[in-house]
Amino acid sequence: MHIDLMISEDTQTAKNSSPVRTCVIEMRNIKKTFGKNEVLKNINLVLNEQENLVVLGKSGTGKSVLIKCIVGLVVPDSGELFLFGQDTSTLRKNALEEVRRKIGFLFQSGALYDSMSVRENLEFPLRRQSGEYGREKLNELVTESLQNVGLSEAIDKNPSELSGGMRKRLGLARTLILKPEIMLYDEPTTGLDPITAREISNLILDIQKKYNTSSIIITHDVQCAKLTANRIIVINEGVCAVEGTFDVLASSEDPWIGSFFE
Amino acid sequence: MKVEIEDKNESVVTITVNKENDVKTTVFSLFFIEVYSLSYFTLRFFKEVFTPPYEFKELIKQSFLIGYKSLALISITGFIIGLVLTIQSRPTLAKFGAVSWLPAMVAVSIVREIGPVISALIFAGKVGSGIGAELASMNVTEQIDAMQVSGANPFKYLFVTRVLAATLMLPILVVFADTFGLLGSYVAVNLKDYVSLHLYFSLIFQSLEFKDIVPSMIKTVFFGFAIGLIGAYKGYTSNKGTEGVGKAANSAVVLASLMVFIIDMIAVQITSLLQD
Numbered sequence: 001m002h003i004d005l006m007i008s009e010d011t012q013t014a015k016n017s018s019p020v021r022t023c024v025i026e027m028r029n030i031k032k033t034f035g036k037n038e039v040l041k042n043i044n045l046v047l048n049e050q051e052n053l054v055v056l057g058k059s060g061t062g063k064s065v066l067i068k069c070i071v072g073l074v075v076p077d078s079g080e081l082f083l084f085g086q087d088t089s090t091l092r093k094n095a096l097e098e099v100r101r102k103i104g105f106l107f108q109s110g111a112l113y114d115s116m117s118v119r120e121n122l123e124f125p126l127r128r129q130s131g132e133y134g135r136e137k138l139n140e141l142v143t144e145s146l147q148n149v150g151l152s153e154a155i156d157k158n159p160s161e162l163s164g165g166m167r168k169r170l171g172l173a174r175t176l177i178l179k180p181e182i183m184l185y186d187e188p189t190t191g192l193d194p195i196t197a198r199e200i201s202n203l204i205l206d207i208q209k210k211y212n213t214s215s216i217i218i219t220h221d222v223q224c225a226k227l228t229a230n231r232i233i234v235i236n237e238g239v240c241a242v243e244g245t246f247d248v249l250a251s252s253e254d255p256w257i258g259s260f261f262e
Numbered sequence: 263m264k265v266e267i268e269d270k271n272e273s274v275v276t277i278t279v280n281k282e283n284d285v286k287t288t289v290f291s292l293f294f295i296e297v298y299s300l301s302y303f304t305l306r307f308f309k310e311v312f313t314p315p316y317e318f319k320e321l322i323k324q325s326f327l328i329g330y331k332s333l334a335l336i337s338i339t340g341f342i343i344g345l346v347l348t349i350q351s352r353p354t355l356a357k358f359g360a361v362s363w364l365p366a367m368v369a370v371s372i373v374r375e376i377g378p379v380i381s382a383l384i385f386a387g388k389v390g391s392g393i394g395a396e397l398a399s400m401n402v403t404e405q406i407d408a409m410q411v412s413g414a415n416p417f418k419y420l421f422v423t424r425v426l427a428a429t430l431m432l433p434i435l436v437v438f439a440d441t442f443g444l445l446g447s448y449v450a451v452n453l454k455d456y457v458s459l460h461l462y463f464s465l466i467f468q469s470l471e472f473k474d475i476v477p478s479m480i481k482t483v484f485f486g487f488a489i490g491l492i493g494a495y496k497g498y499t500s501n502k503g504t505e506g507v508g509k510a511a512n513s514a515v516v517l518a519s520l521m522v523f524i525i526d527m528i529a530v531q532i533t534s535l536l537q538d
């Protein structure tokens with residue numbers, strides 16, 4: 001009886017041909033306080049492989065702080081963080097850096113290096129990886145990543161000469177050039193017109209298909225959430241308040257949840 | 263009151279001072295916190311400066327920016343100081359009938375003291391504040407964070423290169439300041455008397471000794487290091503806000519100038535002890 005059950009389970013997964021999804025990020029009871037400001041109270045969150053998880057929440061609820069905890073820019077006061085199944089508190093510094101190298105981070109502000117040209121911005125992360133790249137390989141990677149985001153003509157410009165949408169795309173290209181397995185997007189479409197915002201959302205989808213990345217996307221943009229989300233969580237008062245798919249949440253009766261989807 | 267100084271993801275100091283109204287406690291502890299974290303960054307500098315990979319390209323770029331861009335200002339200032347000093351000293355020496363000592367006296371004061379200190383103060387105002395403001399604005403716009411997450415070591419790339427560049431460039435600039443100072447002095451001497459350039463410089467080099475030049479050059483290395491370190495430290499640990507940029511630049515200049523005088527005072531004690 002017992003054996004039967006196992007066999008049938010096995011065959012089922014084989015039939016569906018969808019791989020067993022492992023979780024790449026897991027946060028347990030994460031807390032973070034700045035002075036008296038309790039930003040994250042108790043965050044529990046899971047990101048599965050090849051999933052797009054959209055995070056919603058009012059401004060100032062700590063969404064940026066949340067993903068900064070994942071890359072180590074903010075150190076949580078307590079709680080556990082697992083990356084690719086490894087407990088980060090048990091990892092040595094080098095091993096941790098190695099793991100974090102597989103995570104790409106798109107900053108809310110872009111964080112472009114304004115003393116460097118577009119090309120140098122893209123080469124910067126490459127040059128600092130352990131493997132040395134030759135001139136040709138560098139050029140190839142830079143051209144490829146600019147083509148990915150449709151910014152080829154801007155290669156010799158300075159970031160200050162770019163428009164808001166172009167800056168976002170350059171930020172994206174710079175993050176993608178290291179071929180991360182996890183992408184964390186901090187408001188990728190904020191401040192853009194609806195058409196450019198949609199382009200960026202489609203870009204996020206393309207990237208996910210092309211490189212099989214898993215992503216966390218913070219956004220206020222319903223269109224972007226609708227296009228990209230496999231699953232949505234809403235952060236409120238330092239905890240993950242609601243979780244569900246776009247359709248479920250968007251058709252919710254609850255006026256508070258509904259207010260995010262207007 | 264809570265004081266927090268972070269070295270990116272590692273907190274260097276987190277201290278909570280309870281007595282909010284006790285101004286003395288606060289100022290006092292703030293001072294020690296500053297000293298502590300500055301020492302931490304100094305130690306970290308020495309740790310990272312010797313471990314590969316080295317950022318030679320950025321070091322050369324920064325040296326060029328820091329050195330070349332201050333060259334004209336420091337040379338002109340040196341020239342004017344030499345000129346003015348000579349004109350001012352002449353009447354006093356004339357009273358004692360010692361005008362022939364003028365070149366020697368001016369040369370000694372320029373090389374020993376005025377060249378290094380004036381250059382260092384200008385350097386603090388121009389380069390110290392520049393480094394402070396640049397790193398602070400990179401901090402505000404999350405560029406330092408972005409370097410961190412892209413696997414680079416921002417401390418090495420930004421902090422170490424700038425401090426090194428400042429340390430290496432100030433001595434060179436001081437050589438220029440001294441040279442132009444002596445030229446200014448030559449021009450001033452020739453306003454009243456005629457002395458050939460050849461004679462003038464042989465007079466100077468007769469009076470200048472090894473013990474005038476070497477300690478003053480060593481001193482400038484420390485000036486450069488202090489200015490670079492304080493500028494970079496203030497920028498790197500600045501508050502995240504636009505006001506943080508101005509504050510970082512401002513306090514970098516104030517603290518660096520103060521450090522120049524403190525180092526100068528220590529240096530004069532050491533050299534006079536050694537020469538006895």
Ligand SMILES: Nc1ncnc2c1ncn2[C@@H]1O[C@H](COP(=O)(O)OP(=O)(O)OP(=O)(O)O)[C@@H](O)[C@H]1O
Binds near residue numbers: 057065108
């Ligand atoms: N380094 C820091 N020091 C002190 N407080 C901070 C720091 N970073 C964030 N905070 C505080 O944490 C809270 C959450 O900030 P966060 O940037 O995560 O908000 P957010 O949800 O991303 O908002 P938005 O949608 O506007 O980007 C804010 O109140 C902010 O003041």
Ligand SMILES: [Mg+2]
Binds near residue numbers: 063064108
């Ligand atoms: Mg944010």
